[in-house]
Amino acid sequence: MKRSLPFEVFRYAAIFLALAVTLVPTLWMVSMAFKPIAEWSATGADLTWWPKAPTLDNFRFILGTSTSDLIVALDRTAGKPILASLLSAVFGTLIAMTAGTAGAYGLSRFGSGQNLPLALIQLRLFPPMAVMIPVMIMWAFFGLVDTWWGLALIYGIVTLPFAFWLMKTFFDDMPREIEDAALVEGCSRMRVFLKITLPMMRPALASSALFVFILNWSDYLIALLLTTREWVTIPVYMASLSSSMTGQLYGAKAALGLIAAVPPVIMGIAIQKHLVRGLTFGALKQ
Amino acid sequence: MAGISFRNVTKRFGKTVALKNASFDIQPGEFFCFFGPPLSGKSTVLKLILGLETPDEGEVLIGGWPVNHVSPADRNVAMVFQNLALFPHMTAGENVRFPLTERKIAEDKIRARVEAVSAKLHIAHLLHKPPAQLSGGERQRVAIARALVRDPVAYLMDDPISALDARLREETRVELKRIQRDRGQTLIYVTHDQEEAMSVADRIAIMEHGEIRQVGAPGEIYDTPVSRYVARLLGAPMMNIMSAVRGDGVKAADGTITLPIDAVPADVSEIGVRPEDLKVEPWSAAHAGRPAKVYEVEPLGGYTVVTVDTGAEKLKALMRGQPDIRIDSAVALSCNPARAHFFNQAGEALGL
Numbered sequence: 001m002k003r004s005l006p007f008e009v010f011r012y013a014a015i016f017l018a019l020a021v022t023l024v025p026t027l028w029m030v031s032m033a034f035k036p037i038a039e040w041s042a043t044g045a046d047l048t049w050w051p052k053a054p055t056l057d058n059f060r061f062i063l064g065t066s067t068s069d070l071i072v073a074l075d076r077t078a079g080k081p082i083l084a085s086l087l088s089a090v091f092g093t094l095i096a097m098t099a100g101t102a103g104a105y106g107l108s109r110f111g112s113g114q115n116l117p118l119a120l121i122q123l124r125l126f127p128p129m130a131v132m133i134p135v136m137i138m139w140a141f142f143g144l145v146d147t148w149w150g151l152a153l154i155y156g157i158v159t160l161p162f163a164f165w166l167m168k169t170f171f172d173d174m175p176r177e178i179e180d181a182a183l184v185e186g187c188s189r190m191r192v193f194l195k196i197t198l199p200m201m202r203p204a205l206a207s208s209a210l211f212v213f214i215l216n217w218s219d220y221l222i223a224l225l226l227t228t229r230e231w232v233t234i235p236v237y238m239a240s241l242s243s244s245m246t247g248q249l250y251g252a253k254a255a256l257g258l259i260a261a262v263p264p265v266i267m268g269i270a271i272q273k274h275l276v277r278g279l280t281f282g283a284l285k286q
Numbered sequence: 287m288a289g290i291s292f293r294n295v296t297k298r299f300g301k302t303v304a305l306k307n308a309s310f311d312i313q314p315g316e317f318f319c320f321f322g323p324p325l326s327g328k329s330t331v332l333k334l335i336l337g338l339e340t341p342d343e344g345e346v347l348i349g350g351w352p353v354n355h356v357s358p359a360d361r362n363v364a365m366v367f368q369n370l371a372l373f374p375h376m377t378a379g380e381n382v383r384f385p386l387t388e389r390k391i392a393e394d395k396i397r398a399r400v401e402a403v404s405a406k407l408h409i410a411h412l413l414h415k416p417p418a419q420l421s422g423g424e425r426q427r428v429a430i431a432r433a434l435v436r437d438p439v440a441y442l443m444d445d446p447i448s449a450l451d452a453r454l455r456e457e458t459r460v461e462l463k464r465i466q467r468d469r470g471q472t473l474i475y476v477t478h479d480q481e482e483a484m485s486v487a488d489r490i491a492i493m494e495h496g497e498i499r500q501v502g503a504p505g506e507i508y509d510t511p512v513s514r515y516v517a518r519l520l521g522a523p524m525m526n527i528m529s530a531v532r533g534d535g536v537k538a539a540d541g542t543i544t545l546p547i548d549a550v551p552a553d554v555s556e557i558g559v560r561p562e563d564l565k566v567e568p569w570s571a572a573h574a575g576r577p578a579k580v581y582e583v584e585p586l587g588g589y590t591v592v593t594v595d596t597g598a599e600k601l602k603a604l605m606r607g608q609p610d611i612r613i614d615s616a617v618a619l620s621c622n623p624a625r626a627h628f629f630n631q632a633g634e635a636l637g638l
Contacts, residue, residue: 177371180338183358184365185432186388199375 022032032254033058040250058255062241078256080230081237087148088223088233088261089216092155096212099156100163105193108171109179117168120161132225134197144229154226155216160271163212171197172206179272209270214264288349288439288472289314290335295344297330304330306496306595307344312440312474316351317466319475321483321519322493328476329368332442335474345367349439358389364433368444368476372417374523378428379404379413385436403435423454434465440472448479459486480520486506492516514633517558523591523602525558525627540598542578542619549623551636558627561604566592569616577616594619617636 003011027049031041035058042048064077067272103120106112123131135154136145144150174197182192198205222234227236238256241249288310300347305327310320314398320328333339334346337358345352353361364385372381382404386396404410417425419446426447433441447458462487477483483490485628486502492499492507500512504520511517517525528539535544538557545557569577581595585608592603592611611617628636 057322077624080601161613175369175371177367177369180336180358181365181367181371181432182373182384183338184336184361184363184386186359188359191388196373 018116029254032250035251035254035257037251039244047242058251059259060257061249062252076237078234078259080193081232082259083236084148084151084227085217085233085235085260088151088155088231089213089263091149091152092159092216093155093209093213094267095152096159096163096216097167097209098159100208100212101167101201101205104164104167104171105197108168109176115222117161117164123158124161128221132222136225145226146230148231151223151226151231151233154222155219158222159215161213162215163208166211167201167204170201170208174200203271206271206274210264210267211265217260217264289316289347290440290472290474291347292331293345293347293348295334295341295346297334297339298342299374303496305334305341308496308498309344310491310498310501311423313471313474314472317475317486317488319477319483319487319490320493321477321480321487321490323519324478326493327496328478329444331493332365332444332474332476333444335361335440336363336365340532351519360437362438364436364438364441364447365547366429366441366443367435368446370429372425372429372432374417377414377416377422378409378424380429381417381419381428382413382435385432389436399435403431407431407434423450426450426458429539432510440474441466442474442476445478445539447482448477449620455482462486467592472578472611480522484520492519493502502628504608510635511627512635514556514558514629514635517627517629517635521560523604525560526599526601527558527629528596528599528601530628537575539578539596539619541576542596543621544575545621545623545626549626551628553630554628554636555631556629556633558629559601559621560625561591561602563621563625564601564603564621565620566603566611567620568592568611568620569618573618575618578606578619580611580613580615580617581614 009190031049031051034054034056036053036055037057038052039046039048039051043223046052060077064079103113106201107116108113138143139150139154144153178200179192179196182196186197218235219233220239223233223236224239227233232240234256238253238260241252241256243249289352289559292308292310292486295305295308296303308327308331311585320331334341335348337353337356340354346354348361348363363605372378376384383396383400383613386399391399400413401410404413409424409427409431412420412424412428417428420428420455429445430443433443443462447462459482462473473614475483475486487504489501490504490507491501494515500507507516508520511520514527518527526539528543530550531537531541532547532550532554535547535582536554537544537554543557543559549635550557566580567573576596578594578596578601580592581600582593584591584593588607590605590608590611592605592609594601594603594617596623603619630636
């Protein structure tokens with residue numbers, strides 16, 4: 001199809017604009033992570049995309065191996081927050097995926113729990129602040145405040161609806177005859193689920209888990225309310241990276257942001273081939 | 287090998303009645319075919335035999351035993367699904383051996399059985415591939431092999447070869463019939479293709495709206511259908527149906543066909559004539575009644591389909607060879623009253 005020139009110009013302008021919104025901040029963060037303190041808030045001609053004096057000082061600073069010339073001393077390093085984020089997000093994802101998959105399968109195959117979809121989503125129907133205050137009180141009562149497992153539990157609960165809904169559409173799309181065939185060929189119901197359904201659902205599980213993990217990984221509000229010192233997560237820790245003398249520690253924040261971007265990107269690349277492949281590829285006639 | 291019987295079986299899905307008061311007996315070793323249009327209840331019958339559905343009323347018997355509460359795994363019935371339902375995450379070989387490994391059969395026995403069945407279906411060289419890398423016909427054979435690999439009491443097949451092209455379908459059809467006869471196994475076959483039903487089955491059950499209309503050998507149903515519906519379902523081209531008017535003879539198709547009055551039942555409403563029983567001759571002064579006009583001629587080599595226009599209806603006649611009949615010429619129609627079918631107002635067949 002041949003398009004007119006003005007249309008082409010407009011099209012590329014629109015694409016560029018859309019990309020700029022997402023790419024510019026990301027690239028700026030990457031650049032900032034390698035800039036020394038003198039360049040953080042440079043203006044005019046000193047403001048460059050490429051660091052004039054690239055340095056790893058920002059990384060050394062947050063990981064606690066050097067205070068370099070930042071003058072300020074951190075009361076803690078980024079190590080523990082990274083661990084807190086990993087533990088709470090991974091186990092939160094496990095909880096959400098396990099419960100969500102089981103619930104979705106039950107509703108999709110046997111129609112059990114017709115009210116489940118709405119019940120699951122009700123935590124999301126209210127403003128997060130309204131829900132989180134009672135959760136804070138309950139968690140305090142159970143001694144779960146400022147623990148990674150307490151955080152993992154609430155992550156599992158608030159992302160459960162997403163895991164449930166995603167898995168339900170996948171289960172709905174799976175042809176029932178494949179399970180029927182396994183039943184006829186000698187499997188019990190449980191065995192069908194473990195030997196046929198779950199292996200077939202691997203791509204669906206992978207992409208749903210990635211989605212849920214990213215939600216948990218990027219949470220700020222819940223972690224802010226439920227952690228105080230010991231198990232602060234990356235986003236909460238990042239907010240604390242400022243000092244009365246130097247103000248916002250932009251370079252340190254950018255370095256931490258770059259580190260935080262690594263796990264989702266690795267996961268995304270790892271499951272990429274699953275994402276593009278169909279679920280039942282090859283099972284049916286056509 | 288076992289017979290399968292239904293005793294007044296009814297199955298509902300919500301408000302729709304998928305199967306209504308069905309009773310039949312399939313003999314051990316029989317090639318039994320369920321035939322009818324889509325949604326006529328054929329697949330429901332299979333699911334009830336397999337145990338994937340439980341009847342709301344009535345009883346399903348396998349080998350004389352009631353199995354209403356027996357799980358699918360314990361019924362020992364094998365099935366080829368309409369969409370094949372291969373396991374996409376396993377290779378073709380793993381698919382074929384699945385029924386045996388699930389039943390904890392010894393490895394050397396499994397290997398022998400898989401080898402035998404894949405040789406018979408010519409898939410031995412495909413066993414290492416996943417279904418995604420197989421062609422439609424190859425997948426079909428893998429699915430059939432998965433059913434044939436064990437020794438069930440009966441095989442069920444839901445339109446298993448509909449995805450194949452015409453030539454491969456005819457070959458597979460012959461092959462299936464051959465395998466079934468060699469093994470002497472009960473085989474229950476569902477199809478919506480009348481030619482397939484006629485050619486493979488020992489007996490056919492004709493279904494409509496969840497009810498079984500007629501059960502019998504293909505020739506028997508073809509020659510003595512119980513209703514207009516059944517008569518039109520079997521045979522290609524379809525049976526010609528003409529409205530009948532009684533006078534000094536019984537005139538049909540706008541007076542182009544006349545039958546002697548004593549050869550026709552009294553309350554006849556419609557007369558049915560199979561295309562091969564409709565005689566078409568060039569019109570001459572010696573003929574009585576009215577002539578019909580030749581509408582279209584389709585020569586098919588061994589025989590020719592002639593469509594005639596009687597004014598009221600278009601009728602099809604099947605003639606041997608390539609007769610010299612020109613389009614738009616006037617022709618005389620006739621038929622042997624003994625080969626005609628008579629139906630009343632309700633579409634039920636009438637005998638004399």
